[in-house]
Amino acid sequence: MSSIIGRNLLAGAEPDPAGDAGHGPDHPPRVGFFTDTSVCIGCKACEVACKEWNAVPEDGLALTGMSYDNTQGLSADSWRHVAFVEQSRPLGPPAPADAADRPVDPAAAPDHSGVDVFALAAGQPAAAGAPDLPARAADSAAGAAPAPPSPDGRTELRWLMSSDVCKHCTHAACLDVCPTGALFRTEFGTVVVQQDICNGCGYCVPACPYGVIGQREQDGRVFKCTLCYDRLGAGMEPACAKACPTESIQFGPLDELRRRAAARVDQLHAAGVPEAALYGADPGDGVGGDGAFFLLLDAPEVYGLPPDPVVTTRDLPAMWRQAGYAAASLLGGLAAVFAACGTHRKGPR
Ligand code: SF4
Ligand code: SF4
Ligand code: SF4
Numbered sequence: 001m002s003s004i005i006g007r008n009l010l011a012g013a014e015p016d017p018a019g020d021a022g023h024g025p026d027h028p029p030r031v032g033f034f035t036d037t038s039v040c041i042g043c044k045a046c047e048v049a050c051k052e053w054n055a056v057p058e059d060g061l062a063l064t065g066m067s068y069d070n071t072q073g074l075s076a077d078s079w080r081h082v083a084f085v086e087q088s089r090p091l092g093p094p095a096p097a098d099a100a101d102r103p104v105d106p107a108a109a110p111d112h113s114g115v116d117v118f119a120l121a122a123g124q125p126a127a128a129g130a131p132d133l134p135a136r137a138a139d140s141a142a143g144a145a146p147a148p149p150s151p152d153g154r155t156e157l158r159w160l161m162s163s164d165v166c167k168h169c170t171h172a173a174c175l176d177v178c179p180t181g182a183l184f185r186t187e188f189g190t191v192v193v194q195q196d197i198c199n200g201c202g203y204c205v206p207a208c209p210y211g212v213i214g215q216r217e218q219d220g221r222v223f224k225c226t227l228c229y230d231r232l233g234a235g236m237e238p239a240c241a242k243a244c245p246t247e248s249i250q251f252g253p254l255d256e257l258r259r260r261a262a263a264r265v266d267q268l269h270a271a272g273v274p275e276a277a278l279y280g281a282d283p284g285d286g287v288g289g290d291g292a293f294f295l296l297l298d299a300p301e302v303y304g305l306p307p308d309p310v311v312t313t314r315d316l317p318a319m320w321r322q323a324g325y326a327a328a329s330l331l332g333g334l335a336a337v338f339a340a341c342g343t344h345r346k347g348p349r
Helices: 044-055 117-122 134-142 173-177 228-231 239-243 252-270 315-345
Strands: 031-036 080-085 160-166 183-185 191-192 249-253 278-280 292-296
Touching: 044 080, 044 239, 173 183, 239 249, 249 252, 252 278, 252 292, 278 315
Parallel strands: 031 292
Antiparallel strands: 031 249, 080 160, 183 191, 278 292
């Protein structure tokens, strides 16, 4: 454990969160998740495995009608959430910035505007009563089959999928504000809630910069991913990573995961996917880096993630200092008033 005297443990560089939380020098290496969203297929096996292993109750079975994703988000009863992001954009590299100014070669730049993805998906011409899209109307009038997708087989839609979870932040505001010690840092550097100690105050809920923590309606206690603390203690990997069929969720020592993730980004860039970027992997970011970080194919906001998260307790030392100055000023003023009153009483009559 490095010396914590004089250091701000709520923000800034933090190479050993478990050690600084009081775990001895022999504590195991910090572990976490690298989630490579470029290979997620949206099967939700991770959600199911989490519920099964941790006996997490169902979270409502209503259909949203807005997406195939009916989990909707993380909550006290959904510790994993696979987001489905449906975009009107083909897979592959984005168009160059000057694409609009370039002369159009019809052979090299196929016109996708006539593609009817609904009819293509069904493998048949548009159904009667379907929206009268211009391209569909033209196809129908000519008696032609729907326009084909681009020569490489891509259509105008793409789905981004990402399995979200507690980030097990290096600087975890949920843990900082918990008055009972129910939230604690484990020897693996992860952040866990002890449900039997949680008193349901809910302070941790707004403290989390990612909106991860939720309370159960029955008694207000909070629940979230434990990174399968019980499995780690038995030398097993977390249930979600074990169940993921594509290795989109990778578990291991954080240093190794960061190296693996950097190599994967290089690989994707070389393959013509320049938008691939890591999220939460930088120890210099506003939360000191996440224990669960991601490779994304679009901006974080697209996946419902904050673009620049900051630990919400970062400014507490400065705030307490200012409050101390204010209290000292007040006491000084009161002392001056009492002193003046005393002098006045002792004066000549
Ligand atoms: S602050 Fe939020 S994301 Fe970070 S460890 Fe706590 S619950 Fe997880
Ligand atoms: S690590 Fe365990 S508790 Fe966390 S999401 Fe995965 S299965 Fe659930
Ligand atoms: S992360 Fe893995 S298990 Fe979860 S939805 Fe994606 S592919 Fe399936």
